[in-house]
Amino acid sequence: MERIRRHHLFWPLMVLAALLLFNLLYDPDFFRIQMRDGALYGSLIDILFFGSPLALVAIGMTLVIATRGIDLSVGSVVAISGAIACLTISKGADQNDPSLVLAAVGLALAASALLGLWNGFLVTRAGIQPIVATLILMVAGRGIAQLITSGQIITVISPNYEIIGGGALLALPVSVYIVALVFLLAVFLTRKTALGLFIESVGCNPTASRLAGIRSDTVRLFAYLFCGLCAGMAGLILSSNVSSADCNNAGLWYELDAILAVVIGGTSLNGGRFFLTGTLLGVLIIQTLTTTIYMTGVPPEITLVVKAVVVLAVCLVQSESFRRKLVHSLATARSQPVEREVTPRG
Amino acid sequence: MVDAFRIKKQHVPIIVTTALLALMFAAGSLRYTGFFSWQVLLNLLIDNAFLLIVATGMTFVILSGGIDLSVGSMIALTTMLSAALVEQAGWPPAVVIPLVLALGSVMGAGMGAIIHYFHIQPFIVTLAGMFLARGLCYVISIDTITIRHPFYVNMAQTRIPLPGGNFISVSVVIALIAVAAAIYLAHFTRFGRCVYAIGGNEYSALLMGLPVGRTKVLVYAFSGFCSALAGVVFTFYMLSGYGLHALGLELDTIAAVVIGGTLLTGGVGFVFGTFLGVMLQGIIQTIISFEGTLSSWWTKIVIGILLLLFILLQRLLSARGEARDA
Numbered sequence: 258m259e260r261i262r263r264h265h266l267f268w269p270l271m272v273l274a275a276l277l278l279f280n281l282l283y284d285p286d287f288f289r290i291q292m293r294d295g296a297l298y299g300s301l302i303d304i305l306f307f308g309s310p311l312a313l314v315a316i317g318m319t320l321v322i323a324t325r326g327i328d329l330s331v332g333s334v335v336a337i338s339g340a341i342a343c344l345t346i347s348k349g350a351d352q353n354d355p356s357l358v359l360a361a362v363g364l365a366l367a368a369s370a371l372l373g374l375w376n377g378f379l380v381t382r383a384g385i386q387p388i389v390a391t392l393i394l395m396v397a398g399r400g401i402a403q404l405i406t407s408g409q410i411i412t413v414i415s416p417n418y419e420i421i422g423g424g425a426l427l428a429l430p431v432s433v434y435i436v437a438l439v440f441l442l443a444v445f446l447t448r449k450t451a452l453g454l455f456i457e458s459v460g461c462n463p464t465a466s467r468l469a470g471i472r473s474d475t476v477r478l479f480a481y482l483f484c485g486l487c488a489g490m491a492g493l494i495l496s497s498n499v500s501s502a503d504c505n506n507a508g509l510w511y512e513l514d515a516i517l518a519v520v521i522g523g524t525s526l527n528g529g530r531f532f533l534t535g536t537l538l539g540v541l542i543i544q545t546l547t548t549t550i551y552m553t554g555v556p557p558e559i560t561l562v563v564k565a566v567v568v569l570a571v572c573l574v575q576s577e578s579f580r581r582k583l584v585h586s587l588a589t590a591r592s593q594p595v596e597r598e599v600t601p602r603g
Numbered sequence: 604m605v606d607a608f609r610i611k612k613q614h615v616p617i618i619v620t621t622a623l624l625a626l627m628f629a630a631g632s633l634r635y636t637g638f639f640s641w642q643v644l645l646n647l648l649i650d651n652a653f654l655l656i657v658a659t660g661m662t663f664v665i666l667s668g669g670i671d672l673s674v675g676s677m678i679a680l681t682t683m684l685s686a687a688l689v690e691q692a693g694w695p696p697a698v699v700i701p702l703v704l705a706l707g708s709v710m711g712a713g714m715g716a717i718i719h720y721f722h723i724q725p726f727i728v729t730l731a732g733m734f735l736a737r738g739l740c741y742v743i744s745i746d747t748i749t750i751r752h753p754f755y756v757n758m759a760q761t762r763i764p765l766p767g768g769n770f771i772s773v774s775v776v777i778a779l780i781a782v783a784a785a786i787y788l789a790h791f792t793r794f795g796r797c798v799y800a801i802g803g804n805e806y807s808a809l810l811m812g813l814p815v816g817r818t819k820v821l822v823y824a825f826s827g828f829c830s831a832l833a834g835v836v837f838t839f840y841m842l843s844g845y846g847l848h849a850l851g852l853e854l855d856t857i858a859a860v861v862i863g864g865t866l867l868t869g870g871v872g873f874v875f876g877t878f879l880g881v882m883l884q885g886i887i888q889t890i891i892s893f894e895g896t897l898s899s900w901w902t903k904i905v906i907g908i909l910l911l912l913f914i915l916l917q918r919l920l921s922a923r924g925e926a927r928d929a
Contacts, residue, residue, distance in 0.1 A: 327726075385914055386868065397907020558741030558745060573717075578720070
């Protein structure tokens with residue numbers, strides 16, 4: 258029992274179970290899944306479906322955070338990728354032409370990879386702190402996306418493009434398969450090859466791992482590149498789902514939600530230890546929370562307050578000194594200062 | 604004697620910012636008729652008074668080696684709370700304004716305390732603060748609340764005449780007082796020196812016996828106070844409370860502080876630099892609006908490019924004479 262409780266996925270799973278239990282009690286229909294036109298419908302499918310772009314971004318973010326970095330630009334990359342894809346398709350004579358859609362997807366992904374490389378370049382070669390380096394693209398990115406679409410919302414009519422974000426395959430949304438593929442790829446790369454070990458060692462101590470012969474720059478470059486690609490895919494799903502590119506709102510707050518998902522999943526922001534499954538659970542928790550709030554009829558904007566409480570709670574639980582203080586104050590009735598600071602008077 | 608005239612390393616970004624500001628103003632004046640006037644310069648202050656106040660608070664946070672992402676949401680919460688209390692509950696502004704200022708300081712201090720005592724990154728704590736403040740706005744109301752109270756309308760419309768037919772608003776006076784007070788606080792008080800010391804190296808500051816905990820909490824409290832004050836000024840400017848006010852302002856603020864020459868790793872920078880940074884952002888916006896054909900998104904791109912240039916410049920300056928770590 259103790260071993261189960263200490264497992265890193267224990268608390269995220271408990272939270273998810275509690276949320277689902279609440280929904281079950283509140284509305285038993287929550288778990289009903291219907292089959293309509295060869296596709297499954299229901300709240301649980303919705304959670305998977307609406308959570309898929311966030312899941313992609315969060316998987317990329319996990320690797321970046323594992324290298325002790327952070328990528329604030331993912332929201333902007335989401336917007337840029339959607340803008341490029343929709344612009345390419347809207348320029349074509351036949352918007353439904355499969356080769357045109359493929360070209361659009363390829364272009365968007367290439368651009369996202371390039372943006373990821375740019376972030377990685379600033380972090381590794383220019384030696385800028387990750388939070389600052391990616392802030393640049395976060396600020397400029399939405400401007401660039403608007404530049405691409407000339408500030409308009411580009412709408413495309415292309416059933417083939419819609420498949421990515423709205424289609425169904427074997428009764429499940431296509432986007433869920435994309436997430437599963439990317440997740441398996443990431444797990445394979447990090448757990449079956451040495452890359453995961455490299456990422457963890459770079460996150461623990463970049464200098465030591467460089468001295469140990471690991472190309473820490475290349476490893477970090479890869480993490481940012483991967484994160485950019487993931488954000489690009491999320492952008493494709495989002496824009497394809499609504500068949501348009503909205504540069505102002507596509508991917509807004511995604512960087513924050515993604516970081517939140519990663520943190521809930523048990524990955525430390527200090528780098529060095531990462532849990533891809535935990536991240537996926539974090540995404541499911543966030544999405545279930547959002548769905549629950551919608552279902553209970555509370556104004557959806559209140560989600561922000563709940564998220565704030567969740568972030569703080571998770572961070573406090575992760576904080577070593579908070580746990581120590583908590584245990585201490587529980588163990589001894591009288592409170593004693595755990596660490597005393599040198600504070601001169603006068 | 605020669606040393607007194609040599610340009611110090613930490614002054615380089617501020618000199619670059621000043622030069623850019625002068626260059627932009629000169630370019631604008633040559634290109635557009637009606638650009639070269641005192642009023643255009645004063646309008647920079649009028650339109651950016653709230654940004655100036657927030658950026659002042661942010662400068663202290665960044666100087667101490669932290670970051671505060673909650674400022675934009677704090678402004679929104681202040682406008683919302685002021686609007687709700689004044690318009691819907693009928694409280695007098697003389698009670699509401701001190702109340703919101705106190706609330707901002709308390710929320711800031713709370714975040715500072717969590718950051719310091721539980722060793723959680725400022726980034727994530729203030730992120731939670733950002734969600735919380737934005738969410739609380741919607742708890743109050745989802746719609747805009749228009750303010751019609753005579754005091755706020757008066758504050759919005761009062762023009763303080765200056766010689767030469769120019770004018771400024773009340774907000775500008777508040778902002779300039781805030782900047783002056785901050786300059787005094789940063790460079791002439793024990794608190795200010797302590798902030799610089801913590802930003803330079805927190806551990807050394809602790810070993811030197813400086814009150815690290817108290818200073819860090821105070822820094823975030825000050826930033827919270829500045830955000831609330833900026834929120835009050837923003838209420839004068841917009842005459843409404845709305846949960847989407849000042850969306851993304853934290854980025855503009857951080858950009859202004861960095862462009863003003865403050866090192867994002869902390870320990871180096873000037874409050875006056877931040878003032879210049881805000882003015883530079885303002886002048887970019889003015890030029891883009893004078894140009895007419897250029898759209899507003901160019902502002903974001905130009906600010907992004909400037910941000911990059913200044914960060915690279917800082918990196919270059921700090922890399923000199925210091926071994927590059929991996």
